[in-house]
Structure formats: C-alpha cells, structure tokens
Amino acid sequence: MAGLLDAPGCRRRLALDAARVDLGVLAEAIGAPPSGQSPYARERDGTFAHLATARLPELVTRHLGIECTAAVETEALPSGPGLWVWREPRLRLGDLPVTPDQVVLASDGTLLHPVEIRSYAVVDGHADPAKVAGTAREVAVIVGALRQAAPVPERISSRALLVLPRNFGLAPVATTLDVAPQVRRLGWALARLRTDLPDRLRRQADGGPALQGDALVGALAEVEARFGDGCPSCPMYTHCRTGAEQDGSVARAGAAAANLCGPVGLAAHALALAHGERTPQGESEQAIAAELARAAQAYGWATGSVP
Amino acid sequence: MSLDVYQRLLALSRARAVPAASRAHRHLSPRPWVLSGYHLAGEPSAPVAIRYGSFRDSPKLLTIAEPRDRKQRFTALGALARDLATYLSRYTVTEPVVRATGNGRELDVNHCCVDAPQLVVPNEATAHWVGLLGQYLRTLDDPVLQQAGAHLGWIASRRHLPGSSVLLTATDLLTTHWRTGQLPTEDGHLGRLLAWIEPPAGSDAWQAARDAEARPPAGPASDPAWDQVVLRPALERAKEQGDVRRLKIAATEVLDGAWRDTWAALDLVRLLPPGEHVARRWESDRWSWTRHRERVLAGTVSFTTRLADVPAYRYLHELETRTTALDRQMALDDPLVMARYLATGEAVAGVVVKRDPEHTITNAGGRSVLRPLLWVRTNAAFDRPAGTELWLGKLGMTVRAATDDTVELMVVSGAVTRPKLNLLPETDTEVVLAPFGPQQHFPDNLPDELPWPTRGHRRPAAEPEQDDELDTDVAAGPPTATPQPRLSGAVPAARTAPDGEIDAVASGTEAAE
Numbered sequence: 001m002a003g004l005l006d007a008p009g010c011r012r013r014l015a016l017d018a019a020r021v022d023l024g025v026l027a028e029a030i031g032a033p034p035s036g037q038s039p040y041a042r043e044r045d046g047t048f049a050h051l052a053t054a055r056l057p058e059l060v061t062r063h064l065g066i067e068c069t070a071a072v073e074t075e076a077l078p079s080g081p082g083l084w085v086w087r088e089p090r091l092r093l094g095d096l097p098v099t100p101d102q103v104v105l106a107s108d109g110t111l112l113h114p115v116e117i118r119s120y121a122v123v124d125g126h127a128d129p130a131k132v133a134g135t136a137r138e139v140a141v142i143v144g145a146l147r148q149a150a151p152v153p154e155r156i157s158s159r160a161l162l163v164l165p166r167n168f169g170l171a172p173v174a175t176t177l178d179v180a181p182q183v184r185r186l187g188w189a190l191a192r193l194r195t196d197l198p199d200r201l202r203r204q205a206d207g208g209p210a211l212q213g214d215a216l217v218g219a220l221a222e223v224e225a226r227f228g229d230g231c232p233s234c235p236m237y238t239h240c241r242t243g244a245e246q247d248g249s250v251a252r253a254g255a256a257a258a259n260l261c262g263p264v265g266l267a268a269h270a271l272a273l274a275h276g277e278r279t280p281q282g283e284s285e286q287a288i289a290a291e292l293a294r295a296a297q298a299y300g301w302a303t304g305s306v307p
Numbered sequence: 308m309s310l311d312v313y314q315r316l317l318a319l320s321r322a323r324a325v326p327a328a329s330r331a332h333r334h335l336s337p338r339p340w341v342l343s344g345y346h347l348a349g350e351p352s353a354p355v356a357i358r359y360g361s362f363r364d365s366p367k368l369l370t371i372a373e374p375r376d377r378k379q380r381f382t383a384l385g386a387l388a389r390d391l392a393t394y395l396s397r398y399t400v401t402e403p404v405v406r407a408t409g410n411g412r413e414l415d416v417n418h419c420c421v422d423a424p425q426l427v428v429p430n431e432a433t434a435h436w437v438g439l440l441g442q443y444l445r446t447l448d449d450p451v452l453q454q455a456g457a458h459l460g461w462i463a464s465r466r467h468l469p470g471s472s473v474l475l476t477a478t479d480l481l482t483t484h485w486r487t488g489q490l491p492t493e494d495g496h497l498g499r500l501l502a503w504i505e506p507p508a509g510s511d512a513w514q515a516a517r518d519a520e521a522r523p524p525a526g527p528a529s530d531p532a533w534d535q536v537v538l539r540p541a542l543e544r545a546k547e548q549g550d551v552r553r554l555k556i557a558a559t560e561v562l563d564g565a566w567r568d569t570w571a572a573l574d575l576v577r578l579l580p581p582g583e584h585v586a587r588r589w590e591s592d593r594w595s596w597t598r599h600r601e602r603v604l605a606g607t608v609s610f611t612t613r614l615a616d617v618p619a620y621r622y623l624h625e626l627e628t629r630t631t632a633l634d635r636q637m638a639l640d641d642p643l644v645m646a647r648y649l650a651t652g653e654a655v656a657g658v659v660v661k662r663d664p665e666h667t668i669t670n671a672g673g674r675s676v677l678r679p680l681l682w683v684r685t686n687a688a689f690d691r692p693a694g695t696e697l698w699l700g701k702l703g704m705t706v707r708a709a710t711d712d713t714v715e716l717m718v719v720s721g722a723v724t725r726p727k728l729n730l731l732p733e734t735d736t737e738v739v740l741a742p743f744g745p746q747q748h749f750p751d752n753l754p755d756e757l758p759w760p761t762r763g764h765r766r767p768a769a770e771p772e773q774d775d776e777l778d779t780d781v782a783a784g785p786p787t788a789t790p791q792p793r794l795s796g797a798v799p800a801a802r803t804a805p806d807g808e809i810d811a812v813a814s815g816t817e818a819a820e
Contacts, residue, residue: 033532036531036532036535037348037531038348038349038529038531038534038535039534039535039539040347040348040349040350040534041348041349041531044348044349044350045349119349120349121351123439123442124442124612125612125613167446168350168351168352168443168446228490229490229491229492231490232490232492232493245513248319248320250316250319252319252488252489252490253312253315253316253318253319253488253489253490254315254489254490254491254492256311256312256315256491257312257315257316260309260312261312261316267316267319267320267488268320270316271316271317271320274313274316291309292309292312292313292316294309294649294650294651294652294687295309295310295312295313295650296313297649297650297686297687298310298646298647298649298650298656299310299313299314299317299643299646299650301642301646301649301656302329302642302643302645302646302649303326303329303643
C-alpha cells in the first residue's frame, strides 16, 4: 500500500494495489527476480527490535511524556493510558486489508501514538532521509487503518515515535515523526483507487479468483502506466520498462524529458520535431519544437556535425 | 536544460550514449587508489570484503571471516589503514609557493604538496561508505586506525565540494561526460552506465544494460540472494574450520566486476584531453591536502557533526561559489558544455559582420571614452533585453539592440584603450559570446545578520583559516565537519548527537512530486 505514494499519477500502480495483486505471483509472471532480504539484515532487524522493545518505556516517557513501565499485550484497540502491543491486528484501509505483524501504541489516555522500530542507523544525528520517508509512508498506512478501526478517529495521533539504532552500535534512540501529510495524501489516493479498474481486475478485487501469469499481466497492461524516475522501486518496473523501450517512449529517458516533451510521447516524434522533419501541431507542439530545435542546433554546433 | 533532454532522446533513439563533454573535467591522478567492497547487510561498520590498490592487475583483497567480531575487524582494518598510510606517504613532497598577502604589498612563501592522493570508488553508495568507515575508525581506540579514519574523513569531506577530484566516483565521472537514454536513477548503476557507453559488440545498449543488471552489484550492499547462497556458507566455513579460501574466492568473484568497471571508467575519461581549468581546481585540492597533513602531524584534526553559525555561513558560501565556478569553468573549457547555454539562449553563437573600434561615448564624468561596437550575425534571434552582459574571453560587452538575425554589442571592458584594440575580433570571425567571463568575484562578507537564528547562547566559533579562496577546507558536507585548529591532542572521537536529535525530515523527499 505504502508504495502507492511512491509512484504519483501512475494508474497501473494504483490498479495493482486496488486489485490486491500478490507481488510474488506478479514477479513470477513478468519474470522479475523475487525481492528478498539478506539473512544478515533479518538477523540485525530481530536483534535490534528485541533490544529496542526492552527500552521502549524509557524512550516513550522521554519523548512523548507518557509514563509507563512495560508494554502490555492487547487484543483490540487499547483504551487506557500506557504502552500497548497489538500483535497481528486485522485492520482495513478502505476495503483493503492491512496486516502488520504488530502495532505498538503509546497512549496518554486520550491520544494514541504509533511507535515504529526500524534498524537503519542514525549516524551523528542524521538518518537516511529516503528511508525515513519510506517509513513515514508505511506509518501513514497504519495510522489510516487504525483511524478506520477506532470509534473516535481523532484519537489516533499522526505523531509517531520512530526508534532507530545510534551510530554503529545497536543503542536505540527515538524521535517523533509527524506523518499527517502522508495520511492526507493516502486519503486522496484511496478515493481514486477503484475508479478505473478493468473488469478482470475488478472481479479479483471483489474477492473473485486471483489472476495468474499472462492473464494478470494482460489485465494490468490494460491500465495506463506513467513511467518515471520513481519506477525502479515498483514491482512492475521491469515490465513497464520493457514496454517503454518497445514503444520508444520519451518517458524512458526520465521525468525531465517527459516533462519537456509534454504531449509528444514518442522519442522519434520529438527528435523529428527537433530536426524540423515533422510539422508541429498546435501551440504546445510548436513551443516544444522550438526548444528542441535550439538544442539540436547547439549540439550540432558543438560537435561540428549537422543534426 | 533542454540540451540534456535532447541528448537523452538522441541516446535513446541510437541505443547508445552520446558525449556530453569533449574535455575531461576531473583531474585524473596517474596513480589513483581504487576501492570497492561489500559490507554486511545493514551494517556499514562491518566490512565483509574490500578490494583496493593502485594497480589494476594486482589488487589487494581483504576478507573478514566474522565481520561482527570486533577483534577480526580490528586486524583487517589495521591492514587497510597501513596500506592507506603507505599510499598517502607518496604525497608528502612539497614545493615553495610565493603568494601575495595583505593588500598585495607583501610576499609570503608557503609550502604546498606537489601532488595529492586520489581515491576512486565505483558508485555514490561506496563513496558514502568511505565516509562512514572513516567515522567508524575514528571512534576506535588505536592511533593507526584513528589516523586512517582522519584521512578517510578528509577524503570523504572533499566529495561534497563541487570541482574537487580527491574522491571520484566512477558513475559521476561517466555521467559528467556522457548522456544515456535511461532513467537518471538508473545511471547510478555503474554496469548499466558502461553498457550504454560501450556496449559489447553485437548487442545494443538495452540488452547490454539488462545483462549488466544480472551481474553482482558494485556494492557496498550485496545481493540478498548471494548473501544467502554463497556468503553464509563461506563465512560459516571460515568461522568453524578457519578455512578462508572459499570466502576469498567468492569475494574475488563478486568484486571483480566493479573493480574492472571502475578502471574502465577511468580509461574512458582519460581518452579526453583535460579541460584548461582542471589543473587550477586540482591546486585547491593540493592546498587542502597540505593543510590536512599539517593538522595530522600536529595532532589537531577534529571533526564536528554540526557547524556553528558563522562556519556554516562560510561553508554554504563556499559550496555556492564552487558550484557556480565549476559550471562556468566547464563551459569555458568545453564547447559541448557551452552548448547548454546556447540551447537556452543565454549564450550567442554567430559571425562578426561589422565593427566600429572608434566608437566613443561620454561617461558620467563628462569625459569621452572609447567603447567599440560589434555587430554579430546569429542563426536564431537573441531574445534577452538590451543591457544584457555577454563575454568573449576577457572582453566584456553589453547588448545594445538585437534584431531577428543580428546583435549589436558595445565593448565595455577588456579592449577599451587604443593599445588593446587589437584584441577585438576581426570581421568574419566566428564567435561564441558567453553569459559569463573568466574572472568572477564572489565576496564572502558576512551579512549584518545571519539568515538563520543562532542556536542557544553559543558564541560564534573561531573561523577556519582562509588558506585559499576555494580552500576553507570545511569537511564532510551534511553531516558536516570543520577542522578546528584550536583543539589539541590526538584525534578525538567523533562527537555523538544526544538522544532524540534525529534529523528525520520525512517530508523532504516527499515534496518532489
């Protein structure tokens, strides 16, 4: 779900989430290598989660001002103050299931703050911004799902506590992270989730049989993709990339090219405009042609060749 | 820049990278120290294997059977530290340099190293890792390792300064000089990038890039599947039976690709003639190395995690100055880079069709002064307003008027006295008028008030010595460090931030869409 916020404006990515496509099945169908985690990374995650959990009450008290002594197991949304661990909650966001292994919540009696433990390091007070942004998107999904489950949604705070190891060791440090912007964007994306799903995917989304192999790829291909700089992190990346290469799409060369060329979608057309071999249609194409022709002329001057 | 887009489209349609520069814009040392390696997943301070050295055919390989064991790590990193010290010891020869000080009335003799070390790594991630390794080494309790950490810290700090060639990444070298038709994020993959520039015979860039992706990553993060299938059994065998052969073979195999690719990138850039300003930029690196060595010898190296207000202002100013200077110097050195300014219409290419060297105007003081006029015929209309400044080498001029195919220019500096009139271009010469000249001044006077509030009641820290206009030597970008010559004693451990002071700005990368 969180990946949805990573590829703005791509309807194919939206369809992927809306139809609850199994990513393992998808990877097999498009022939992509399955993504995995190193055994060493898993070990480190486990060790740090264990260490951090032991010191959670102290960190929660210091950063959120909530007095607590130990985490208490819960089977439902907790109501009283304290530190709560909810294992394998069955939450929903919109009508999509959200099933994290566990949700840790710190409550002062009125507000519930999510607590997230991750194992990437904070070196000299700086954590990798890309990873923090990724975590923020994932926490936003939890916050959205919890709000949907809560009788009073406002009680779920978007101010989360992020616990990370410090420098090169495993000593936990914490900071508060407000994910309100991500929660708002998630709401926006959810509202558009099911608007244009092809029939085959809609049946799967409604609980019908899951598509496999070519049928799945074919159904996804019916929805338009927007290829761009964020794509390498998407499970459909290799598939969309091949598509963009076969079409000769401008977007294959990145967002800067796609933005400059606007309505001119094919690289061959854009180059023809640049070289004056194609008559521009309409005002916007004229502007694009003028800009590219100037670039072509400058390039020709610099390389001593006539383009 | 529209030229970048045009070049990317050309590359895309030809299925081959196109040149983006015709000069080498980085200094290339005749004997660089190349380093590539893997660390344990998620643990930058636990190297598994590192390959390094200045000789392509005889690299050194360092493997650690149990990377999480402090003692083994110490031993292995100690070997690395000694080899680094040996390499750096080649760069201790100095030469006297006479420079004017004060108002230019007094002369001062300074000693500057004749050459400086250069570290080359495959990609940005490895360059970042070098900084982390240095930082880790500085926290250790061993003078040799601490000194290596100080050196790596200095090397890593130069990476953030535009125009510095102390720490080069192969991907940056190649993207500076070639343009591919793939996503800019994909250019960060050294194998893919090389496949675009020199696809093997019989395959186009698309296929070659896909093949490159299938090979082991250039590090420092390893392939999770390789960790599971190859590394884990090899490490276990090394740990239990003390037999490191399997680990060494596995490490040699996966690191070989990145090693050869990095050298290949150096070879490709070496084929280009060096740009004129490259030596000058390298001189700034040499001065910085000289100062760094002096601090190491005096035992006064230190690194801070955050800059105080005034050093932060100076550092930002230096970054801006260097960025602008590098852009301009590259354009003046290289027509292919200047073409970017032609494409945006900031620069003008054309032929001098008419000149009036005797033209005079009356200046504010009422005196008549010589201001020659030039008319240049252009291919495209020049659409900037009258008064725009343009430069032809050292000649500064302003635009008086422009029609669809002619620009009328008045020379205002460089050739406004009779003895210098011969510097004016003859009629029928082809000229390129740049939007900037060779000499640029960037005064770094402190403003009355700093644009950000001072934190707490801390007094402004002493400013670092100004050795050179481009050499304030403020180390390690963001997480930043500055040498503070006041501190004495051995290399202190890196200061750690207090709990909870995490700069986790999540919205930073979100805002880009």
